[in-house]
Every structure is written in structure tokens, then in C-alpha cells.
Amino acid sequence: MIPARIEPCRDATGYRRVITFGTFDVLHVGHLHLLKRARQLGATLIVGVSSDALSFCKKGRRPIYDQQDRMRIVASLRCVDGVFIEEALERKRDYIREHRADLMVMGDDWLDRFNDCADLCDVRYLKRTPSISTTEIIEIIRHG
Numbered sequence: 001m002i003p004a005r006i007e008p009c010r011d012a013t014g015y016r017r018v019i020t021f022g023t024f025d026v027l028h029v030g031h032l033h034l035l036k037r038a039r040q041l042g043a044t045l046i047v048g049v050s051s052d053a054l055s056f057c058k059k060g061r062r063p064i065y066d067q068q069d070r071m072r073i074v075a076s077l078r079c080v081d082g083v084f085i086e087e088a089l090e091r092k093r094d095y096i097r098e099h100r101a102d103l104m105v106m107g108d109d110w111l112d113r114f115n116d117c118a119d120l121c122d123v124r125y126l127k128r129t130p131s132i133s134t135t136e137i138i139e140i141i142r143h144g
């Protein structure tokens, strides 16, 4: 049976299973910093890579790399232990349970958006790396 709340393990080793979510299109150093810091908080980092459809809903444009390629790229990082496709923002609670996460990490562009998950696991928002985003990179490539 899966417990109602995965009790966080706050000893010197940090959390057991950290989960985070995002599109991670055209991977950049801001993504890498976020993933590395998330991984440092626990023993295992699981990443929910937003599906192409979900990414379109969030950002109003199709990702440059499709979901399979984005998953492959994220999965190949040393700081990432597992990946899956995130189909809907509203399913965060299911994903936390399925992956038995005791900490959810999000960038602070999502500040307070997922506090309702705090009854399932701890929730932390990390500062975004300034001055870089996928949107900006696409703009620079398009228009110089």
C-alpha cells in the first residue's frame, strides 16, 4: 500500500526521492543548474518531462525537440536517475505518489503554484538562473 504522505527523510543524506517537472526543450545551463541542485537535495532525481501537448498548452508553441528526444537528453544527464512523460499539470499528485517522491522541486517561476501538494511531500521552489531561457535562445537563433 502506498502511504498517504511519503515522510521526508531529513537526515544528513537529505531526501530519498526528489521529483521535478518541465519541458526542458533546447537544453541550457539554467536547466542543468536546476537539475543538479534538485539532485543534490536527495538520493535520487526523477524528472517528469512535459509531453509535446502539455508544452504547447503551457507555452503556446510547439517545442523544438519532440518529447522522445527531450526525454532522451534529460535521461542522459548524470544528475538524473529516471524520466517519464508528464501529461498534465493537474496530475502532479498522481506522479508524486507513483514515484514515491518525498520532495518536489520547481523553479521559482512556479512559486506557490503547487503548494497544495505539500500534504503529500515537501515542496521547494529554487531560484531560476538569471538571463537564460529556451524562449530567449529561440529568439536569438531566429533574429540574431
Ligand code: CTP
Residues within 6 Å of the ligand: 021, 022, 023, 024, 025, 030, 031, 033, 034, 059, 106, 107, 108, 109, 110, 127, 128, 129, 130, 131, 132, 133, 134, 135, 136
Ligand atoms: N529553469 C531555471 N532557470 C532558467 C530556466 C529554467 O531554473 N533560467 C527551470 C524552470 O524554473 C523549471 C525547469 O528549469 O523548473 C524547466 O523549465 P522550462 O520551462 O523547460 O525552461 P525555460 O527555459 O523556462 O523555457 P521557456 O523559455 O520555453 O519557458
